[in-house]
Amino acid sequence: MGRIVLMFFPDKAPKTVDNFKTLAKKGFYDGIKFHRVIPGFMIQGGDPNTKTDAKDSWGSGGPGYTIPDEFSDVSHVRGVLSMAHTSEPNSGGSQFFIIVKNSLFLDGQYSAFGKVVSGLDVADKIVNVPVVSRSQPGGPPQPGDDQPKDPPVIKSVKIEKWPIK
Numbered sequence: 001m002g003r004i005v006l007m008f009f010p011d012k013a014p015k016t017v018d019n020f021k022t023l024a025k026k027g028f029y030d031g032i033k034f035h036r037v038i039p040g041f042m043i044q045g046g047d048p049n050t051k052t053d054a055k056d057s058w059g060s061g062g063p064g065y066t067i068p069d070e071f072s073d074v075s076h077v078r079g080v081l082s083m084a085h086t087s088e089p090n091s092g093g094s095q096f097f098i099i100v101k102n103s104l105f106l107d108g109q110y111s112a113f114g115k116v117v118s119g120l121d122v123a124d125k126i127v128n129v130p131v132v133s134r135s136q137p138g139g140p141p142q143p144g145d146d147q148p149k150d151p152p153v154i155k156s157v158k159i160e161k162w163p164i165k
Helices: 014-025 120-127
Strands: 005-008 036-038 042-045 080-083 096-099 111-118
Touching (some): 042 120
Antiparallel strands (some): 005 111, 042 096, 080 096
């Protein structure tokens, strides 16, 4: 849907930045889908399970290991890149999310490790793709309601020196 350029915060989350860069250089993210989109909140990707058709497993995959949480004073404002995790501490690995609307309630709970410097309009396009709805009309949201019907694919992630050309 377009190009998103990120800048990392190695001074705020060095292990998270190193992990993301290592995975990217290995091609880990190439072909992975954005499996969660929540308008007015965020887009999430980084799950290798999205390379399969087993949609019920999307959101539960990772690189086969976890990394420590690195909470900092970086606020989860529009454009911030952060590491996703389960409800358990130190459970992040490869899944990440990009904030599309200020979400300060996440501060101190997730490892913010970068920000979008170009392509926030692309994140806005992604967050607004149609999603699957499992909810009953007028009923509460159901698990999986944030899964895109036709998930956007990450063609490739390249690590480059600034400035990007």
